[in-house]
Amino acid sequence: xxxxxxxxxxxxxxxxxxxxxxxxxxxxxxxxxxxxxxxxxxxxxxxxxxxxxxxxxxxxxxxxxxxxxxxxxxxxxxxxxxxxxxxxxxxxxxxxxxxxxxxxxxxxxxxxxxxxxxxxxxxxxxxxxxxxxxxxxxxxxxxxxxxxxxxxxxxxxxxxxxxxxxxxxxxxxxxxxxxxxxxxxxxxxxxxxxxxxxxxxxxxxxxxxx
Amino acid sequence: xxxxxxxxxxxxxxxxxxxxxxxxxxxxxxxxxxxxxxxxxxxxxxxxxxxxxxxxxxxxxxxxxxxxxxxxxxxxxxxxxxxxxxxxxxxxxxxxxxxxxxxxxxxxxxxxxxxxxxxxxxxxxxxxxxxxxxxxxxxxxxxxxxxxxxxxxxxxxxxxxxxxxxxxxxxxxxxxxxxxxxxxxxxxxxxxxxxxxxxxxxxxxxxxxxxxxxxxxxxxxxxxxxxxxxxxxxxxxxxxxxxxxxxxxxxxxxxxxxxxxxxxxxxxxxxxxxxxxxxxxxxxxxxxxxxxxxxxxxxxxxxxxxxxxxxxxxxxxxxxxxxxxxxxxxxxxxxxxxxxxxxxxxxxxxxxxxxxxxxxxxxxxxxxxxxxxxxxxxxxxxxxxxxxxxxxxxxxxxxxxxxxxxxxxxxxxxxxxxxxxxxxxxxxxxxxxxxxxxxxxxxxxxxxxxxxxxxxxxxxxxxxxxxxxxxxxxxxxxxxxxxxxxxxxxxxxxxxxxxxxxxxxxxxxxxxxxxxxxxxxxxxxxxxxxxxxxxxxxxxxxxxxxxxxxxxxxxxxxxxxxxxxxxxxxxxxxxxxxxxxxxxxxxxxxx
Numbered sequence: 001x002x003x004x005x006x007x008x009x010x011x012x013x014x015x016x017x018x019x020x021x022x023x024x025x026x027x028x029x030x031x032x033x034x035x036x037x038x039x040x041x042x043x044x045x046x047x048x049x050x051x052x053x054x055x056x057x058x059x060x061x062x063x064x065x066x067x068x069x070x071x072x073x074x075x076x077x078x079x080x081x082x083x084x085x086x087x088x089x090x091x092x093x094x095x096x097x098x099x100x101x102x103x104x105x106x107x108x109x110x111x112x113x114x115x116x117x118x119x120x121x122x123x124x125x126x127x128x129x130x131x132x133x134x135x136x137x138x139x140x141x142x143x144x145x146x147x148x149x150x151x152x153x154x155x156x157x158x159x160x161x162x163x164x165x166x167x168x169x170x171x172x173x174x175x176x177x178x179x180x181x182x183x184x185x186x187x188x189x190x191x192x193x194x195x196x197x198x199x200x201x202x203x204x205x206x207x208x209x210x
Numbered sequence: 211x212x213x214x215x216x217x218x219x220x221x222x223x224x225x226x227x228x229x230x231x232x233x234x235x236x237x238x239x240x241x242x243x244x245x246x247x248x249x250x251x252x253x254x255x256x257x258x259x260x261x262x263x264x265x266x267x268x269x270x271x272x273x274x275x276x277x278x279x280x281x282x283x284x285x286x287x288x289x290x291x292x293x294x295x296x297x298x299x300x301x302x303x304x305x306x307x308x309x310x311x312x313x314x315x316x317x318x319x320x321x322x323x324x325x326x327x328x329x330x331x332x333x334x335x336x337x338x339x340x341x342x343x344x345x346x347x348x349x350x351x352x353x354x355x356x357x358x359x360x361x362x363x364x365x366x367x368x369x370x371x372x373x374x375x376x377x378x379x380x381x382x383x384x385x386x387x388x389x390x391x392x393x394x395x396x397x398x399x400x401x402x403x404x405x406x407x408x409x410x411x412x413x414x415x416x417x418x419x420x421x422x423x424x425x426x427x428x429x430x431x432x433x434x435x436x437x438x439x440x441x442x443x444x445x446x447x448x449x450x451x452x453x454x455x456x457x458x459x460x461x462x463x464x465x466x467x468x469x470x471x472x473x474x475x476x477x478x479x480x481x482x483x484x485x486x487x488x489x490x491x492x493x494x495x496x497x498x499x500x501x502x503x504x505x506x507x508x509x510x511x512x513x514x515x516x517x518x519x520x521x522x523x524x525x526x527x528x529x530x531x532x533x534x535x536x537x538x539x540x541x542x543x544x545x546x547x548x549x550x551x552x553x554x555x556x557x558x559x560x561x562x563x564x565x566x567x568x569x570x571x572x573x574x575x576x577x578x579x580x581x582x583x584x585x586x587x588x589x590x591x592x593x594x595x596x597x598x599x600x601x602x603x604x605x606x607x608x609x610x611x612x613x614x615x616x617x618x619x620x621x622x623x624x625x626x627x628x629x630x631x632x633x634x635x636x637x638x639x640x641x642x643x644x645x646x647x648x649x650x651x652x653x654x655x656x657x658x659x660x661x662x663x664x665x666x667x668x669x670x671x672x673x674x675x676x677x678x679x680x681x682x683x684x685x686x687x688x689x690x691x692x693x694x695x696x697x698x699x700x701x702x703x704x705x706x707x708x709x710x711x712x713x714x715x716x717x718x719x720x721x722x723x724x725x726x727x728x729x730x731x732x733x734x735x736x737x738x739x740x741x742x743x744x745x746x747x748x749x750x751x752x753x754x755x756x757x758x759x760x761x762x763x764x765x766x767x768x769x770x771x772x773x774x775x776x777x778x779x780x781x782x783x784x785x786x787x788x789x790x791x792x793x794x795x796x797x798x799x800x801x
Contacts, residue, residue, distance in 0.1 A: 037332045037413045044405045048443045055447030055492070059462060059485055068466070068480030140459035143480045150454060 042188050046195050049158060053199065056151060057206060063143050064210055070142040071210050075131035081124035082204055088117030089197040092166075096190045102180040108173050111186070114193070115166050118159060125156050144210060151203050159196050165189050234334035235762060239341045240320030241654060244647075246341075247312035248731075250348055253355075254303035257296045259721050264288045264296075266714035268696035293695045294363040295381050299355060301366030302389065304636060305497070306396050307348055312643050313504040314400075314438070315344060318407055318431045320654065324753035325425050327416025327770050329763045332409040340402035347395035354388040362389040365693065367494065370463035370486035371470075374455040378470050387456065390449050397442045397449075404442075407435035416752070418772035422528075423791070425751045425776040426521060429528050430507025433535045434500050440539070441496035448489035455481070484549055491542035498635045499538045502602075503531055505642030506573060509598040511776070512645050513580050515749045516592030518787050520777035522579030523572075530569030537566050547615045548622045556615040563613035570606055574599065589747075590664025594645030597672050598638050604676075605634025608683065623693075626686025629679050637675045644671070647731065652746055656758045657738030663730040667723060674720030681709050748788045751776050755792050 063069060095110035129149070132138075139149045169189045172178055178186055230238060263275075271286035282292035319337065323330050331337045354361050363381035364373040368389065376383040411424075411432045424432075451462040455478075463486050464478035514521040521527060543551060543559035577599045586592060608630040611617045621627060644667075651659045688706050690697055697703040697710060745754035752770055753760070770792045778789040 033413045033415075035413070037409045040409045040412055041333065041405055044408055044439055048401055048439055051440055051443035052447050055444035055489055056451075058492075059447070059451060059489065062485050062488070063462065063480065063482060066480050066482060139454075140461065140477070143461060146454065146458075146460040146462065150450070150460075154450075 036184065038184060038188055042191060046192065049195075049199070052154070053151075053203070056147075056154075060147050060151075060206065063147075066143070068143065069210075070144060072132070072137050072142060072145045072148065073135070074148070074207060075128040075135075077124055077128035077131055078204060081121050081128065082201065084117050084124060085121040085197050085200055088114045088121065089194055091117060092190045092193045096183075096186055099178055099183045099186055100180055104173070104176070104178070107178065107186070108170070111166070111170050111173055115163060115170060118163050118166065118193075122156055122159060122163075125152055128152070144207070148207060151207070155196070155200055155203055158199075162189070162192050162196050165192065232338070234330070234338045236319045236323050236331050236334065236337060237654070237760065237764075239337055240316050240318070242341050243311055243315035243319060243344065244317075246345055246348060247308050247316060248728075250303050250307040250311070250352075252728075253352065254300050254308055255721055255724065257300040257303070259718065260288075261293065261296050261300065262714040262717040264293055264695065265697065266711045268698055288695075290695045291360060291363060291380060294365075294379075294693065295355075295361035295385070297693050298362050298365050298381070298389075299351075302351060302362075302393075305366055305501070306393065307351060309501040309636065309639050309643075310396075310400065310497070311344060313501060313508075313639060314407070314431065314434055315341070315403060317427070317504060317508060317643070317646050317650070318403070318435075320650065321427055321753065322407060322410050322431060323414070324653075324756070324760065324764055325428050325751050326411060326414060327419055327752050327765065327772065328410060328414035329765065329769070331406045332414055333406050336402050337406050340399045340406070343395055343399035343402065347392045347399060350388055350395060351392035354385045354392070357384045357388065359383045360385055362386045364389075367490055368452070368486075369490075370452065370455070370483045371465075371468055371481075373486070374452055374463045374481075374483075375468070375470055375475060376456055377473070387453075390453055390456075394446060394449055397446045400438050400442050404435040404438045407431055408439070411435075416769045416772060419752075419791075422525070423772055423775045425507075426510040426524070426527055426531075427504070427507040430503045430505075430510075430531055433531050434503045437496045437500050437503070437535050437538065441493045441500070444489055445493035445497075448486060448493070451489075452486070484546070487546050487549060488542070491545040492539070494545065495542045496535075496538040498631070499534055501635050501639050503535065505598060505639035506531065506602075508646045508649075509595040509642045510577070510580075511751070512591050512595040512642075512649050513577060513599070514777055514779065515649075515747055516587045516589055516595070517580050517584035518587070518779050519580055519584045520779055522576040522582075524775065524777060526572055527576055530572045533569040534566060537562060537569075541566065541613075544613050544615070544618065547618045553615070560613060560615045564610065566613075567606075567610060570602075574603055574606075588665075589648070590659070590661055590668055591645045591649035591747075593665065593668040593672075594641045594648060597668065598641040598645060600672075601633050601638040601641055601675065604680075605630055605632070605638060609634060621686060623691060624686035625682040625690045625692060628692050629682035629686060632679050632682075633675070637679065641671075644668075644727070649747065650753075651731075651734065651738075652741040653753055653758050653760070655735050655738070656741050657734050658741060658746070659730050659734040659738060663726055667726045667730065670723035670726070671720065674716060674723060677716035678713050678720055681713055685709055685713075745790070748786070750778055750788050750790050752791055755790055 091110045091114035095107045095114060098104075098106035098110060129152070132145070132148070137145045139146055166189055169178070169185045172185060224233075229235075233239065233242075269287065272283065273286055275288070276283040276286045279292075282289055319331070319341075322328075360379075360381040362368070362373075362385040363379045364386060368386070372378045372382060373386055376386065411428060415421075415424075451460075454460040455462050455464055459477065461478040461481040463483050464475070464481040465483065466479035468475040468478065510521050510527060541559060541563045543555060544563045547556055547559070581596070581599075586596075608626065612621060612627065612630055648659055648664050651657070685706055688703070689700075690703055690706060690710075698707055741758045744757060746758075747754070752772070755770060756765055772791045773794045774789065774791055776791055778791075780787045781789055
């Protein structure tokens with residue numbers, strides 16, 4: 001279905017605007033809303049994700065104050081994982097910049113790299129869980145371990161949603177449907193990916209600085 | 211838009227199933243929401259009838275009931291656990307599956323594209339998915355009534371630790387798990403809906419429909435959707451923690467040393483039961499505004515139409531709704547005044563709570579300003595909108611008592627609370643929803659509902675709800691506890707028992723009078739008087755500029771252009787006493 005995206009607005013003349021008349025309040029063409037519906041939908045999704053983790057954060061902060069709170073030793077895998085996810089975020093940004101210059105091959109390469117690094121992060125997180133399990137720290141062991149599994153698990157699930165979206169974008173890229181003028185799916189995916197990256201860094205700091 | 215045009219002219223004839231069942235048309239989805247929520251209302255209403263039966267005659271033997279409910283009425287008297295399940299299921303069904311669903315899911319879906327001049331929602335498939343997930347959540351919560359261990363017993367607020375321990379009570383095992391599942395599904399459905407409402411209202415308004423020309427219904431739905439998107443994820447977070455406590459052995463809400471049913475609960479330490487209350491009410495208070503705000507918006511539009519006057523102070527109506535929504539996130543502590551919170555924090559929550567009285571009072575005075583001096587057309591829809599204002603004021607005033615921590619500590623968990631929240635967040639929105647149904651029924655089905663039956667329904671309901679809920683204030687001040695199973699167990703409550711009997715009889719009459727509505731609603735779908743004009747109420751908004759019911763794509767080849775706000779009633783110098791939003795201002799100048 002052809003969609004008038006934000007990118008296309010530069011090259012397609014918008015329909016003529018009828019002058020607004022009087023009335024109860026305001027005038028002008030309301031259809032010239034500056035942001036596409038997909039962008040709004042994405043930011044709404046991101047807002048709900050942020051609120052979900054804000055709720056969990058408040059629970060974390062409240063429970064951190066109870067006497068029974070015991071910090072666990074965070075698995076060392078988290079450090080390389082963080083680097084991998086950060087690199088993945090950089091890769092998708094390079095891909096986005098490449099498509100804007102219509103460097104389609106570079107876009108595909110960076111996109112693929114970003115996906116591979118994302119999968120690497122998920123694998124690394126599972127390895128981190130294994131590290132904890134080998135150390136005898138399970139979900140119900142302490143309050144912090146419960147939070148650790150819960151927060152990393154929920155973040156991982158959301159990131160896997162991002163990988164599904166990224167595969168979809170990659171498929172479109174392979175079938176040459178992303179161009180400098182029409183690459184909104186890649187832009188949306190990159191935004192989601194960056195927020196997931198930022199969310200992980202935030203969660204890592206939250207767990208680290210207890 | 212080209213796609214929509216193509217669809218308008220060339221869409222293949224859809225079969226019955228695609229057109230009325232698995233539809234992505236917002237109008238069908240809206241009606242599906244309405245009818246499903248109505249079915250849930252019948253279930254929730256019947257549960258409340260059983261509760262009223264028990265409260266009026268707690269100790270009398272009833273062989274008939276024992277025959278109908280052999281387990282719940284074993285020996286002819288209702289089991290206490292069954293009563294608590296009734297309270298829980300009634301509250302849950304009414305708050306989520308009736309009010310939230312009917313106002314945002316039902317009216318929101320039906321009205322948003324029609325009133326802003328769009329052909330459908332921004333994401334029609336997601337919209338349909340939202341309904342089907344909602345239906346699934348209804349089935350899950352309904353099934354909780356029929357599990358062998360019993361329906362959930364934790365109240366609609368599902369306070370921990372009772373909700374976090376399956377062995378706390380029979381209903382807290384499978385029943386509670388079903389409750390959490392249903393609420394999680396409902397949350398998913400609500401988020402899909404909210405995403406659609408916000409995106410559609412922001413990006414798909416037709417030419418000339420600026421934000422300040424939106425009908426108040428649209429403003430209220432937009433603000434409600436934003437509230438839902440911010441509040442529901444927090445409930446989901448709390449639900450996830452609860453599920454882990456129940457099934458994963460974690461201790462988020464479970465401290466050490468809990469004794470349940472005379473058995474110590476091993477393996478948990480460190481958790482905090484009050485944490486649940488904080489998370490729940492951080493969601494819970496915005497939730498009550500998710501229910502009341504669309505009711506306010508719809509009542510405003512209906513009142514203005516039947517008063518034949520512009521709404522009084524449109525902009526203040528919008529700003530006060532924004533203010534109410536913003537304040538709703540900083541008042542949750544007033545549900546927890548007796549939880550042992552610091553008195554200083556209590557006074558902060560008292561202050562923020564009482565601040566809500568300011569925008570609420572602005573709205574009330576604006577409704578009164580709209581009604582003042584008007585030649586009111588007393589249609590069933592108009593009467594219900596007026597009834598909404600009355601009930602909102604009656605329920606709102608007791609909120610000032612309850613929001614004040616010093617008074618609330620006395621009144622907490624009594625029937626005063628029950629009276630307050632029923633009037634302000636259940637019955638008032640119900641009246642607005644009835645008003646909306648009588649008002650938009652011709653647009654939905656192309657037929658009118660019977661006005662005489664509608665007015666009869668209004669007067670029976672209006673006197674009925676006051677007869678049921680007003681005496682509850684007295685019971686509450688007299689000390690009758692909320693969720694009490696048998697008030698006559700306490701000597702000091704025995705003298706009040708005739709009031710309970712009175713309330714129950716009034717409740718049965720009120721419940722029976724809703725049959726008039728059901729008969730009128732379903733009878734009129736097939737046999738009501740046909741609507742012959744687009745705009746039978748002489749209203750101004752865009753949905754009245756198209757056939758009843760509107761065709762696929764809502765508007766003709768061209769989307770309408772909006773030239774004025776939604777409240778041009780009784781404009782001086784005009785022949786008609788209303789000017790639709792589509793009429794250009796230049797025509798006005800010719801007169």
